[in-house]
Amino acid sequence: MNTKFARRMGNVRPSTIREILKVTEQPDIISFAGGLPAPELFPVADILTATERVLRETGPSALQYGPTEGFAPLREAFAGEMRKRGVECSTEEILVTTGSQQSLDLVGKVFLDPGDCVLTESPTYLAAIQAFQAYEARFVAVPTDEYGLIPEALPELIERERPKFLYTIPNFQNPTGVTLTAERRRTLYSIAARYGLNVVEDDPYGTLRYAGTAIPAIKSLDTDGLVTYLSTVSKTIAPGLRTGWTVAPKEVRRYLTIAKQAADLHTSSLDQRIVHRYLSDFDSEGHIERIRQSYGERFSTMDACLTENLSSEFTWTHPEGGMFLWVTCPVGVDTNELMRKALERKVLFVPGRDFFPDASGLRFMRLNFSNASSEKIREGIGRLAEVCNAAIGEEKESAVRV
């Protein structure tokens, strides 16, 4: 096809993750690749009861068209959730979206003209890269360490690149698992306020904290109307319901709503009502607590297995929540090659490359610890470690040969 979209996206390799997900349907594969929640923890029985109540009590409305902004009682529930997260928020400020991914697409559509700069952590969430690439974004990486992006680097980047916004995942970042410290959030916001920099704060994992203390959202500091905050029920209830939300400054919200109307009219009326009913009639807090405990155990298992099996030349992050950790391999290892060998051993991860806007980052891998059971984690990390350790053996041999 002869359009800019086709030329731009046609060269993009299909997301490795989505390709990998197709393979994971084979039952003997152990996958640390997808960003999938643990399905055995989904509150299936409660969702079923919630659905029965919704359809028995309000069937015709639950199946009819609804407002673009979202089902009003659900917007109210999400506003309450925002207040729990330390953000003053009214019902009118909530825009329900078809998962957080739609928020990313709408943000791209509303903010970006071709060639506009987006500041990101590097690495960053690959589907955000894809969403913004569709609008011809130019990505500029903000230097990042184990405490998140380094805000002191922002002024120079802002002055030089004139970014349309900074995209950040401050809690248990995807892919690294790293959390931006409270102090850096304050510094980041004060710099944003000084320069009038828009911030897109993506927070799908914040409530999945199994260690340490919660840190208020950047949005909680937003006295100047600069922060567009995105979240979702994908990790706390179920991703299949495709229900997320944004809280944006008034003008941004207006355009996001116009864009959403053109994009899908509104999010599924039935799913919105199921989520609302589940949140109001069931112990969603207790449910999240069970997820936290389970993911904490799974992280500990994976961490211990990595320590036990992996050569000391590999290092990895130690997230206090979320679903991912990030492995740094010795210089010279190419994790794309590693993946092919891992696949032969029927264990999967995502090579780091896809998380870098410039497709650099060959020596990294993302491991998901939320989806597989502890037993499978032990087995899978055992297999993966053999592949990894062999790779640095080969690496040394080839160095010797050279």
Add this chain to the structure above:
Amino acid sequence: MNTKFARRMGNVRPSTIREILKVTEQPDIISFAGGLPAPELFPVADILTATERVLRETGPSALQYGPTEGFAPLREAFAGEMRKRGVECSTEEILVTTGSQQSLDLVGKVFLDPGDCVLTESPTYLAAIQAFQAYEARFVAVPTDEYGLIPEALPELIERERPKFLYTIPNFQNPTGVTLTAERRRTLYSIAARYGLNVVEDDPYGTLRYAGTAIPAIKSLDTDGLVTYLSTVSKTIAPGLRTGWTVAPKEVRRYLTIAKQAADLHTSSLDQRIVHRYLSDFDSEGHIERIRQSYGERFSTMDACLTENLSSEFTWTHPEGGMFLWVTCPVGVDTNELMRKALERKVLFVPGRDFFPDASGLRFMRLNFSNASSEKIREGIGRLAEVCNAAIGEEKESAVRV
């Protein structure tokens, strides 16, 4: 906001329809405005049973992430539906979308660069105008009469405007209710094939035929891979489930899938499985037959009431299916003003203006006959006719005064 999207869409008045829909929640209003199916006909009990089966038998998968292309058994069901509509189609050719509206957005994203021409019927579906406007389309109207667009007008337009595609709603068009004849479909396709013109065939209403004989889709003629066909379950099962599909030539489908992945990853897993289960376990054909019968009766009631009450200077279309008819008022009537007076009498319609890309068409109105009961149709058309007849009275007086 300082982006092209904001400048372009910020000036767009919020869709009159969506604004009107907010008013329709008042219980004493009789609305012929929205494109809403009759909610009392939704198969609520069957949807509930289908949902119970889905969640009891496959709960965790129904709540998990799924493939961008859609839930495979649902794609298979939609392929079967296409074959019923006379289109050879395999499961792989189906892309499930979050309602037909998402298909329109994805088509815009994939086909259009700023300034590209889209050929449309005039008037045409207003949310298609909005979706394509977001990608800076330039609209050119194809001359249209009571048998649909006039294909003989295409060659000159194609040569002069170099359109990226022709957008058409051949069955019971929104807003006019007009159906493109079989002969014109053949002529249209042969011209498209001669010029290599892409055709976007939007068919949400085709199965809602209550009179006359079904006409094969333009897609059924598509030996050259030029037609992208869109449909939905919004009018045959329920719009709140936001489940539609497209059948597109291979290359187009590839880009639509990439675009959909960035737009919302995939359509709700739960809704897709509910639709699939409903289609496989229940009498969906019998259900559509009940909708057809009811809408046919409602059209007849509205047609009879218009004949009885409206001055003979008004004319209207006589669709053989779908949900809308289109009233042409005498020259000089402005239906935007008429709407304000109708609102005082608590009856609603959509003024014609929004359906013309250039916001012309002041003397038209769209009436929906699917949503209100026959009793309400009689009452509402009575009120509306008084407002209409008074308007041409005033019109004559003001003509005399001039």
